[in-house]
Amino acid sequence: MTSSHARGRRPAGSDTKAEIMAAARRRFSEMGYPRTTMRAIAADAGVDPRLITHFFGSKQQLFASVVELPFDPGTVFPMLLAGGDEEVGRRLAEFVLGILENPQSRNIVTGIIRAAASEEAAAAQIRDRVVVRILMPLARQLGSDRPELRAALVGSQVVGLTFARHVIGVPALQTAERSELVAFLAQVFDVYLRGTLDHEAD
Amino acid sequence: MTSSHARGRRPAGSDTKAEIMAAARRRFSEMGYPRTTMRAIAADAGVDPRLITHFFGSKQQLFASVVELPFDPGTVFPMLLAGGDEEVGRRLAEFVLGILENPQSRNIVTGIIRAAASEEAAAAQIRDRVVVRILMPLARQLGSDRPELRAALVGSQVVGLTFARHVIGVPALQTAERSELVAFLAQVFDVYLRGTLDHEAD
Numbered sequence: 573m574t575s576s577h578a579r580g581r582r583p584a585g586s587d588t589k590a591e592i593m594a595a596a597r598r599r600f601s602e603m604g605y606p607r608t609t610m611r612a613i614a615a616d617a618g619v620d621p622r623l624i625t626h627f628f629g630s631k632q633q634l635f636a637s638v639v640e641l642p643f644d645p646g647t648v649f650p651m652l653l654a655g656g657d658e659e660v661g662r663r664l665a666e667f668v669l670g671i672l673e674n675p676q677s678r679n680i681v682t683g684i685i686r687a688a689a690s691e692e693a694a695a696a697q698i699r700d701r702v703v704v705r706i707l708m709p710l711a712r713q714l715g716s717d718r719p720e721l722r723a724a725l726v727g728s729q730v731v732g733l734t735f736a737r738h739v740i741g742v743p744a745l746q747t748a749e750r751s752e753l754v755a756f757l758a759q760v761f762d763v764y765l766r767g768t769l770d771h772e773a774d
Numbered sequence: 775m776t777s778s779h780a781r782g783r784r785p786a787g788s789d790t791k792a793e794i795m796a797a798a799r800r801r802f803s804e805m806g807y808p809r810t811t812m813r814a815i816a817a818d819a820g821v822d823p824r825l826i827t828h829f830f831g832s833k834q835q836l837f838a839s840v841v842e843l844p845f846d847p848g849t850v851f852p853m854l855l856a857g858g859d860e861e862v863g864r865r866l867a868e869f870v871l872g873i874l875e876n877p878q879s880r881n882i883v884t885g886i887i888r889a890a891a892s893e894e895a896a897a898a899q900i901r902d903r904v905v906v907r908i909l910m911p912l913a914r915q916l917g918s919d920r921p922e923l924r925a926a927l928v929g930s931q932v933v934g935l936t937f938a939r940h941v942i943g944v945p946a947l948q949t950a951e952r953s954e955l956v957a958f959l960a961q962v963f964d965v966y967l968r969g970t971l972d973h974e975a976d
Contacts (some may be wrong), residue, residue, distance in 0.1 A: 606893075721958075727938060735887070752971060763965060
């Protein structure tokens with residue numbers, strides 16, 4: 573009752589905006605970013621497409637506003653990184669491939685990448701989210717020197733794998749066995765998370 | 775004289791098309807992909823913008839048609855990989871960072887990524903080029919098992935670094951010392967190029 577009362581007090585347009593956001597989230601996660609149209613989201617939410625443009629601007633900006641990560645970094649990273657040090661790279665590799673194997677979460681990740689690629693405004697929004705929501709929680713778990721840089725490098729490989737395998741569609745990555753990808757990525761994440769920075773040696 | 779004679783015999787429209795392509799290459803490499811407009815290319819080439827659409831389709835497709843890699847993979851990879859095995863990862867890392875430090879070649883690489891992200895048709899064109907022009911020459915140089923997969927994984931990290939540093943603009947990657955990036959990337963390329971695939975071990 574309290575909540576329905578509070579609901580009645582919302583400023584005009586607030587429910588409509590929430591309905592647009594819900595419709596957008598559903599479409600983007602089910603259809604993927606490229607095949608989702610503003611027109612379809614408007615129809616689902618029962619509004620004029622121009623209202624979406626009024627509230628959110630472009631499709632890229634709408635996406636950047638509604639996208640939710642398919643996992644909670646604050647919970648997942650501590651769990652992944654809590655195991656024995658030797659297993660951290662492998663566990664992170666398995667986790668990343670799991671996200672990319674599920675069509676819904678893969679759509680979210682490729683959607684984030686496509687939106688960031690297409691518009692400066694969306695890229696800035698996504699950068700701030702990625703840094704605060706993914707890279708900082710990951711860096712916070714790392715005891716090593718240069719945790720932000722290490723977290724960013726891990727992120728760069730995840731973005732690159734997603735892009736090459738699911739946006740460009742490089743055949744060698746699409747046909748590789750999961751176990752092969754895990755074997756390589758585990759070693760690479762290990763370098764980023766635990767490798768030494770010996771560049772001052774010479 | 776011969777060449778001006780040959781030129782006169784070209785089918786109608788062929789010079790115009792070449793002029794559009796030259797104008798597009800110049801704009802894309804100097805201004806970068808997002809700030810280049812079809813209108814500006816049309817003005818440079820002295821044609822109606824609709825003629826560009828007629829010849830090439832969208833801006834993404836025009837870009838995919840005219841883009842040239844900022845290096846020749848057939849020459850560069852054998853040179854990079856010819857040194858001592860221990861130095862291969864580091865030399866490749868230095869080469870990649872060199873490409874990204876030069877504004878013109880960086881514009882080409884980020885342009886390829888943006889175009890691939892935004893349209894299926896451009897992605898397919900770019901995939902075929904990347905596989906044939908970059909990954910196959912690189913794989914051909916690798917003596918190891920699974921050369922195509924190894925080449926594709928190297929490529930995925932290069933794409934991911936470019937995307938995270940220059941498209942999203944992750945601060946930790948932008949402020950990192952070159953020597954730090956080289957130290958990490960050298961180890962990672964080494965894993966991809968020379969690491970063992972021990973996934974059958976267990």
